[in-house]
Amino acid sequence: MKPYSLATGCGRVGYGFFNYVIVQINGEKKELGTSLSVTQLLESLGIRPGRVVIELNHDVLSRDAFEDTILKEGDTVEIVHFVGGG
Amino acid sequence: MEDLFKLAESSYKSRLIVGTGKYKDFRETQKAIEASGAEIVTVAVRRVNITDPNKDNLLDYINPKKYTILPNTAGCYAADEAVRTCRLAREAGVGKMVKLEVIGDERTLFPDIPATLEAARILIREGFVVLPYVNDDPVTAKKLQEMGCAAVMPLAAPIGSGLGIRNPYNIWIILEQATVPVIVDAGVGTASDAAIAMEMGCDGVLMNTAIAGAKDPILMAEAMKLAVEAGRKAFLAGRVPKKLYATASSPLEGILG
DSSP states (O other), X not given: OOSSOOOOSOOOTTSSOXXXXXXXXXXXXXXXXXXXXXXXXXXXXXXXXXXXXXXXXXXXXXGGGTTTOBOOTTOEEEEEEEEEOO | OOOOEEETTEEESOOEEEOOOSOSSHHHHHHHHHHHTOSEEEEEEEEOOTTSXXXXXXXXXXXXXXXXXXXXXXXXXXXXXXXXXXXXXXXXXXXXXXXXXXXXXXXXXOBXXXXXXXXXXXXXXXXXXXXXXXXXXXXXXXXXXXXXXXXXXXOSSSTTOOOOOSOHHHHHHHHHHOXXXXXEXXXXXXXXXXXXXXXXXXXXXXXXXXXXXXXXXXXXXXXHHHXXXXXXXXXXXXXXXXXXXXXXXXXXTTOOO
16 A cells, blocks of 8 residues: 555646645645545544644544544654653 | 551552562463562553564563552653653553652752652642652652642652662651651662562652562562561550660569578
């Protein structure tokens, strides 16, 4: 499985041909297929939703909203979890 | 009567709080925590590695149903970063208790006090149960308890330094004025350091490096468990006063002439 849907290389945002959006995920720019929900993003990344917390554009995204939240051009997503710490 | 450690709304049997950082792997983390007898376990909040997300998760080894998970704000250098981290941690569904630390200096990892106070104020307003890491400053400790923090957590010595309690007199003053539990957090090196904190009357001890960094972490975890228990019992029992000269332990009467 590809970690995310790559653009097929036509057009730029605003030209009408585009079929991808550019989103920042954990500090890295990624091209995602359009109409991708947060649930689908996690699935494509192979991340179990139950063990992570998502921040979308600096606000915590409630787990109930994963399904219905569609990622848009320019969104900043942080996917965090608990790690060992003191 | 059972001596329980009351913290916020909960009661615990163990007065030792342990971190989960710096272990070889999650298996070792799990074994050390078990050996420590701790019921409260600190964790950090970090980005998932999205290029290799299929690694095990800490919570697969530290069951949140069995342990109270205490997320920290380690690595935060500003109040808003710490608040942001706590909001994310709360969404993970492990409760509203957080270990607040806002670092002021990279080399000493001493706290930034104005930022800690600011973050504590915001977090309390948002309903968090705040356990702040502070230096051994009685004035700051007092401000934090008056503000509504559920405990104050003065450092014994710099994080990871293993120096033990550097300023017992300040810790005594903090204890004397305390209206909330006092937990010595950071700087413990070995079992006697933990025992001393407890003998002084601290309510608990929080440590990570002293266990995880030992040659045998699991054995050290057990040593710390016993040290905290021994120190607590000695405190409750009430030690004898220190004196300059001897007092014989055997009767002076009936000595052979």
